[in-house]
Amino acid sequence: MEDTATPERQTKYCQSIEQTLGVLGHATNAEILLALRKSYPDLSATTIHRATARLASRGKIAIAPADNSGSMRYDSNTKPHDHFQCSVCGRLHDTDIKDKIIPILESTIDGCSISGQLLVTGACKKCTKGYKK
């Protein structure tokens, strides 16, 4: 599909995407599109796709762990951080456990060094009620 958005509109979309992601915290392109369609009914998935890719390459937004169905997800928090992901609803929570946990983990794996972000999974508070282990 041809992307017909003008550079001015692109800039406006980028700003709106940053704002929307700031509210949502973590979101897929589809979720961002759904939220922005309220203000821009003719917004296309292609435009969102390009805008989020551009924002991510500029470091304005970060890439978060994929959702439960494997869809790419973006993060409004651009500082390196770790995540808890609910295996039931897919919700992400930011956490900053690395500094405390890495020395403990490394001591249990013969001093191998851990890099990258940690992703811990389980059931979130909301889902814990109906969660079967």
Ligand SMILES: [Zn+2]
């Ligand atoms: Zn949940």
Ligand SMILES: [Zn+2]
């Ligand atoms: Zn995050």
